[in-house]
Amino acid sequence: MTEATVDHAAELRSRLTGELVAAGHITSALVEAAFRAVPRHEFVPAGTPLEVAYNADESVVTKKDEHGVLISSVSAPFLQALMIEQAGVGRGMSVLEIGSGGYNAALLAEVVGPEGRVVSVDIDPEVTNRADAALKATGYGSRVTVVSADAEYPVPDGGPFDAIIVTVGAWDIPPAWLEQLTPTGRLVVPLRMNGITRSVAFRREADHLVSTSAEVCGFVAMQGAGEHAERIFRLPDAHGRHIDLRFDSGAPENASLLDGVLATGRTEVWSGVTIKHRVSFADLHLWFACFLPGFCRVAAEEGTELAGESGTWFPYGIVRGDSFAYLAVRPALEGAGAEFGARAYGAHGEAAAAAMVEQIQAWDRQARRGPEPTIAFWPVGSDHTQIPDDAAVLTKTHGLVTISWPAS
Template sequence: MNQTTDTGIVDRAAELRAALVTDLRAKQKITSEVVEAAVRRVPRERFMPAGTDLDIAYGYDNSVVTKRDEHGVALSSVSAAYIQARMLEQAELAPGMTVLEVGSGGLNAAYLAEIVGPGGRVVSVDIDPEVTDRAASLLEDNGYGSRVRVLVADAEHGVSDEGPFDAIIVTVGAWDIAPALLDQLRVGGVIVLPLVMNAVTRTIGFRREGDHLISRSVEVAGFVPMQGDGAHPDRVFLLPDANGRHVRLLFDSGGPERLDRLDGVLAGERAELWSGVTIGNGVSFADLHLWFAWFLPGFCRVAADEGTGLAAERLWFPFGVVHGAGFAYLALRSAPEGEGFEFGARAFGPDGERAAAAMVEQIRAWDRDGRDVEPRFGYWPADSDHSRIPSDVAVMNKTHGVVSISWS
């Protein structure tokens, strides 16, 4: 750290903690007194890896990786302050509650312990013993050892001899909701989780209503993926360019059957198609990505090796579509008139123009029907009454149930 004395570190951390709370309040990530008190009280820096700079520890949107695999892929991390605060609010917590955290780290469990108080109970689980050992040690060192029970468990199968829970907070990306977790959620309880829907994640606060769940809050955020029996790996297709480098197309599930039809398309001419739909500078359009995930057949995420033409364009918005023998990806250019940008698609292959047209059609549909409207979600377990799913919503099948979405 930059500080040179323990007293200086403590004083500087206190200043940064107060400033962080002020920022989180101003941006409405903290909206309740109980969450504010917890964030003010817990020394965030003590749960970070050794050597983490205080400015990083108390950054508004800094996540800090605590463990990587042999390939450098993040397996565990301390989530950014804004999403931790937001998820605590989404869980609608109160003193005396019994709460389950899936995905241990220590810091979030300390926040939970502060909120539920001595009359409450916090259980934190992770599939990785190294992660739970670290979390348990940090909690013990900071006075929370007797207030949080840390267990090694695969949450896909629930947590034996625990619950029922008033709230469950999942801090890893979940492709589906395990029935065993829902079995341990009280009627009227809240589960907050980063739900992956066709490669796009939203952190959703669901309340249990009868045999299904209804969303009460939604936040944009990304998380390390779930491990264990709840893991859901992407299907990856490598699209080579003329120099032997690759563009990777990542499909959440399904995907086109004949991806070999794309062989060599990057060596051909590139087509462009523009939508006429514009966005102002600095304005979020994250829900366009969500719209694609639900309504654009052949939708995929895109990643490009350094040295490819797509990498040179710096794919800040890495989403694409495959249509037959064509591949297109989301592109922006300066708006024809005034400030901001225009959405469009750049495409390759014999069917590239058709792929671009499909993407542009959905850009216009989002602009017409989904822009500036907060979507609502439902989750209908396999054993719930699916005849009660409203007829005007879109649905997405999962292993254990169905997700519904409505922009109305």
């Protein structure tokens, strides 16, 4: 690497750090200093343009599986900053990173300092070898211990940790993560809740975990013993193109009822609930995931009617028997912005769309203007009588996830 390239990388790193501070993703001096210090471009695959390596919002792909599915990446800087801040990592702490890449572990090593400890574990030896080599090449080799193992289980000779940062999409919280966490420790995990993922920071409260913050995020899915595959129903249209419905839980018993559904007439129902342009409504998706039976995520192949209408619908839907509905918007009748509604196919499409609209209206009345929901995890054996009556409850293998919106 030439001197000019090194200078350019330093300039881009400084700019990136400034952007992350300005956007509020970095809030502490220690994390800011770490982003200024660690050369991110040394951890991305050779040939990655510096502008890509130092783009705040861009993750860099490092590995795909034989089907072309993304299984490893260096996460986007904004998300790495957010998660380190969510975990409250500080000087002298002992931190476990689940899912390796090298860069994030180097940031953590900078934050905890020489008196702290960082262990990074990945299930894929190719990833750990790469991360280890990059850490050694950049001078972090002695400050980070890289381990090849399935993090569903305790890391050999690992804990306890003051913070565990999971950098892979998890469907559940295995007992090992709680066993390795100190009593006052923070667990930060991209938790999938009926198809909707949030990076949730948890602290312990008596026998369960309670969220201290939750951020919208996207991650590659966990492999190994904790893998939880979605069920995918593929609906062909008249031209042989497809719409995929992905169910995290509650998939319909009899998917064949949907055969030919895209050839039926389409109906729509509107809610009267509007939103201004460029305002996030991510909480609506979580609300659907909690309270809309038959909820699924929708992906439309290029060439389908849905794909051609991009910008007027969102990839969230429900299935009701032989019919399916999806979230849609149209220009608001009054003022700038859009009105939420649902479009549907199938003999009972209108009822499916009406069920979705009912939840849009419930979210608008009960959740939209209030504080963020609280997410809790109740491990098997914890006292479930403490769960609030109005909480949505998602059953996992190792416990229950509950989501409750404070009364607004």
